[in-house]
Amino acid sequence: MEKKLAKITVNVNEEGYLTDFSQWTKEVGNEIAKEQEIEMTNKHWEVIAYIHEKFKNEEPLSIRGIKKSGVINIKEFYQLFPGGPLKKATMIAGIPKPKSCI
Amino acid sequence: MEKTKIRKMLFILSKATIENVYAAFIMANGARMEGIDxxxxxxxxxxxxxQKKKLEHLRVATVGNPAMHIPTMLGGLPGMEALATKMMKKEMEKLDMPPIDEFLEILSDSGCKLWACKLAVDMFHLKEKDLIDNLDGILTIGDFYNRADKDNTHLLFI
Structure with missing residues (x-):
């Protein structure tokens, strides 16, 4: 379905994840974050950049990967994106929800 | 996104065979990943x-486990458990499943509380120093039930 975020019309699935990453801009990410009651800081964007890099290299995301990322530790990750960090961070990053169980 | 209805998952882990331990860990970690306590x-x-000294030596059971498809008599031979465990750990590593010590760290960092049962600690004559550093404490079952005393909380015995 279509949704208007930061004056841009984007396609999202029923959970609110962008279905076409090419429609993502930082402003779109910011709007999604606001809807999730997350105020984006530089640290948040660093994590989003890490997620984008993983996505472009087609590497799966996991909490173990976050631990090894060198960008952020797990505790901070949970603090920055409360209530399901990987789920929320990927939504803000405009990529599909991770399918992994770990 | 809709807010989840399950708010808290409490696991009672009474076994040390690898498959049971990972079941508990993956579900507990998965809960945190979904924003569930x-x-x-x-x-x-x-x-x-x-237990610091034991956690790296957990095994998969080859005897009395029909799903292993090993005849019970063979499963009991020396080295069988170690072999099966090695094979299972290899498969787990392929799926990027963390080893026990690292998984405990991930759980603790993720905000999953780790408790030891007081009665069992006493029964096995364990001291606090025998237990992992990121343990949150030693509780009676009554204490644990108090922690379950919230809406939308589920208890699971493994």
């Missing part, structure tokens, strides 16, 4: 998982 209460043989 989670806690694990280690009791009886589950205590092996949080």
């Amino acid at each position: 989670s806690e694990i209460f280690f009791t009886f043989f589950g205590l092996e998982v949080i």
Whole structure:
């Protein structure tokens, strides 16, 4: 379905994840974050950049990967994106929800 | 996104066979990843998982486990458990499943509370120094039930 975020019309699935990453801009990410009651800081964007890099290299995301990322530790990750960090961070990053169980 | 209806998952882990331990860990971690609170209460043989000296030596059971498809007599031969465990760990590593010590760290960092059962700790004559550093404490079952005393909380015995 279509949704208007930061004056841009984007396609999202029923959970609110962008279905076409090419429609993502930082402003779109910011709007999604606001809807999730997350105020984006530089640290948040660093994590989003890490997620984008993983996505472009087609590497799966996991909490173990976050631990090894060198960008952020797990505790901070949970603090920055409360209530399901990987789920929320990927939504803000405009990529599909991770399918992994770990 | 809709807010989840399950708010808290409490796991009672009474076994130390790898498949049971990973079931508890993956579900507890998965809960945190979904924004659900989670806690694990280690009791009886589950205590092996949080003993510094034992946690790296957990095994998969080859005897009395029909799903292993090994005849019971063979499963009991020396080295069989070690072999099966090695093979299973290899498969787990392929799926990027963390080893026990690292998984405990991930759980603790993720905010999953780790508790030891007081009665079992006493029964096995364990001291606090025998247990992992990121343990949140030693509880009676009554204490644990108090932690369950919230709406939308589920208890699971493994």
